[in-house]
Amino acid sequence: MLELRGVFAGYGPILGVRDLDLTVGEGQIVALLGANGAGKSTTLRTISGIVRPMAGIVTWNGRRVDRLPADEIVALGIVHCPEGRQIFPGLSVRENLRMGFFSRRDRSAYGRAEEQVFGDFPWMRARAGQMAGTLSGGEQQMLAIARALMAAPRLLLLDEPSLGVAPLVVREIRRIIEDIRRSGVSVLLVEQNARMALSIADHAYVLEVGEVAIEGAGAELREDARVQERYLGIRSGTGAG
Amino acid sequence: MTNAARPRALAATVALAALVLPWVVARLGPAASYMLNLSVIFAIVAIALNLLTGFSGQISLGHAGFLMLGEYASALLTLKAGFPFWAALPASALLVGAIGFLVGLPAVRLSGNFLAVATMGFGLAVPEVMLNWAGLTHGSAGLMPKSPTIGGFSFGSDVAYYYLALFCLALVWYICATLLRSRTGRALQAVRDSEPAALASGINAAYHKALAFAISAAFAGVAGALYAHYVNFVSPNDFSIQDSFLFLAMIVVGGLGSLPGSLLGAVLLTVVSQLSTSLGQFSIILTGSVMLLAVLFFPGGLISLARRRRPTPRVPAPLAQRSAAGGS
Numbered sequence A: 001m002l003e004l005r006g007v008f009a010g011y012g013p014i015l016g017v018r019d020l021d022l023t024v025g026e027g028q029i030v031a032l033l034g035a036n037g038a039g040k041s042t043t044l045r046t047i048s049g050i051v052r053p054m055a056g057i058v059t060w061n062g063r064r065v066d067r068l069p070a071d072e073i074v075a076l077g078i079v080h081c082p083e084g085r086q087i088f089p090g091l092s093v094r095e096n097l098r099m100g101f102f103s104r105r106d107r108s109a110y111g112r113a114e115e116q117v118f119g120d121f122p123w124m125r126a127r128a129g130q131m132a133g134t135l136s137g138g139e140q141q142m143l144a145i146a147r148a149l150m151a152a153p154r155l156l157l158l159d160e161p162s163l164g165v166a167p168l169v170v171r172e173i174r175r176i177i178e179d180i181r182r183s184g185v186s187v188l189l190v191e192q193n194a195r196m197a198l199s200i201a202d203h204a205y206v207l208e209v210g211e212v213a214i215e216g217a218g219a220e221l222r223e224d225a226r227v228q229e230r231y232l233g234i235r236s237g238t239g240a241g
Numbered sequence B: 001m002t003n004a005a006r007p008r009a010l011a012a013t014v015a016l017a018a019l020v021l022p023w024v025v026a027r028l029g030p031a032a033s034y035m036l037n038l039s040v041i042f043a044i045v046a047i048a049l050n051l052l053t054g055f056s057g058q059i060s061l062g063h064a065g066f067l068m069l070g071e072y073a074s075a076l077l078t079l080k081a082g083f084p085f086w087a088a089l090p091a092s093a094l095l096v097g098a099i100g101f102l103v104g105l106p107a108v109r110l111s112g113n114f115l116a117v118a119t120m121g122f123g124l125a126v127p128e129v130m131l132n133w134a135g136l137t138h139g140s141a142g143l144m145p146k147s148p149t150i151g152g153f154s155f156g157s158d159v160a161y162y163y164l165a166l167f168c169l170a171l172v173w174y175i176c177a178t179l180l181r182s183r184t185g186r187a188l189q190a191v192r193d194s195e196p197a198a199l200a201s202g203i204n205a206a207y208h209k210a211l212a213f214a215i216s217a218a219f220a221g222v223a224g225a226l227y228a229h230y231v232n233f234v235s236p237n238d239f240s241i242q243d244s245f246l247f248l249a250m251i252v253v254g255g256l257g258s259l260p261g262s263l264l265g266a267v268l269l270t271v272v273s274q275l276s277t278s279l280g281q282f283s284i285i286l287t288g289s290v291m292l293l294a295v296l297f298f299p300g301g302l303i304s305l306a307r308r309r310r311p312t313p314r315v316p317a318p319l320a321q322r323s324a325a326g327g328s
Helices: A040-047 A070-075 A093-100 A107-120 A137-150 A167-182 A194-200 A218-223 A225-231 B002-026 B030-055 B063-079 B085-107 B112-132 B158-181 B183-193 B195-200 B205-231 B241-254 B259-275 B282-297 B318-326
Strands: A002-011 A014-024 A029-034 A055-060 A078-081 A155-159 A186-191 A203-208 A211-217
Touching: A002 A040, A014 A029, A014 A040, A014 A186, A014 A203, A014 A211, A029 A040, A029 A167, A029 A194, A040 A078, A040 A155, A040 A186, A070 A078, A070 B195, A078 A137, A078 B195, A093 A107, A093 A137, A093 B183, A107 A137, A137 A155, A137 A167, A137 B195, A167 A186, A167 A194, A186 A194, A194 A218, A194 A225, A203 A218, A211 A218, A211 A225, A218 A225, B002 B030, B002 B158, B030 B063, B030 B158, B030 B183, B030 B205, B030 B241, B030 B259, B063 B085, B063 B112, B063 B205, B063 B241, B085 B112, B085 B205, B112 B241, B158 B183, B158 B205, B158 B259, B183 B195, B183 B205, B195 B205, B241 B259, B241 B282, B259 B282
Parallel strands: A029 A186, A029 A203, A078 A155, A155 A186
Antiparallel strands: A002 A014, A002 A055, A203 A211
């Protein structure tokens, strides 16, 4: 279980996140919604150790992780899949997967891990030798997720996996996230596509300028008038406005 | 089968040509032999710089500094500490590598133009230090390291020295090629391609960046030591910022991120710059023109001419597959 308590984080004098409390339970999909600049990515970067929190604590299964370097956090099973299809374009598909395996000690398990990923993404098998930079946008996004899975995450931090990909790919990614959860891995999902996120999230937080504005079960938030109006584009029945 | 055999046959041909080359070049006179040996030594620097810039994405305008440190390290170790050349060479590599690691540490936080300026500062500082630390380096009077000997045999001749330098080049090449295929080598390239993704994959980006500096500097140090015991004279005027730019030009013209490209660029630009030294300042214009033309017409470097376009297999989109299988 991941817990954030009173976390303040950001870049220099600018605070991205203020006094954030957040919990991701075992096997849960938790969505983090909000507009650009609301602090969603900052939250993920703080959890994965790329950004240091200025105050507050982050615990993972009871152990404090907010002072650990990023590579040790990965080794603990918290794996970040950063936004913007951050793959390694100059490496082949297989080399990208190998990089996902980088932090694992059980080197002999590589073959099994790769087979598992090829099971989830069958197209990758035939194209393992292709330069990752020549994949389509949606394929690159899937490769980024596959690479994160190679690290054997217990908690997957997914940053905007549906950003800029075709609707069909969004559906595919949604299915993959559900598969990931089914295999017992928790997911913290940052999304601007609130409709997709809320359709699979057990719990959701809405961030507004660095603070939690709304919080509740996924289904609950889908019915929330404020969420509907601001993030789902549904006008509530209170007339114009 | 032929696909794998062709590059191997090419490599064998190149290796064979490299072995007979000094005897052919010697017929053109000592200047040509000097140019050949310098090309081999500079090829080591080009590979070192390509490892740093082409493969791990960090620019350096200070490699002339590392080269000079290698010169002085080896010269001082042999002359003042009584090391034989064969011990001084690896010792210089280690020493310059350690300095490279230290230079790499602040560079970890810098990139692009800022890194270029920081390394340029290092490159400018080294000759000044060597000039002014006269107690150790004899200032502008310089040092006179001897030609290496083995048993009774001296590597004083151009041809003999060529084989020594070629051996070092082959060794550096082999180490680089092996490194790049290794886990660490992939990590270097991953950090180059995307630092956020590298961090997210659990790669310690800062460590790998500094490591790239260390290895690159160590190889430049080897080249420096080789140069020192070849020309048998070391002074603060040997290498300057202009040479740092020349090394960068070598890898850009030859091909960033390519070992054969480094070799190609090093030979071409060493020959161009040596042939045009009599032209004084025009030499720089000529070198600059070669670089400009190469970048204009072969943005992937000269090596891109040799690469056949690899056709990417047309494979049906994954989604088409899935929706056909799923049916819903």
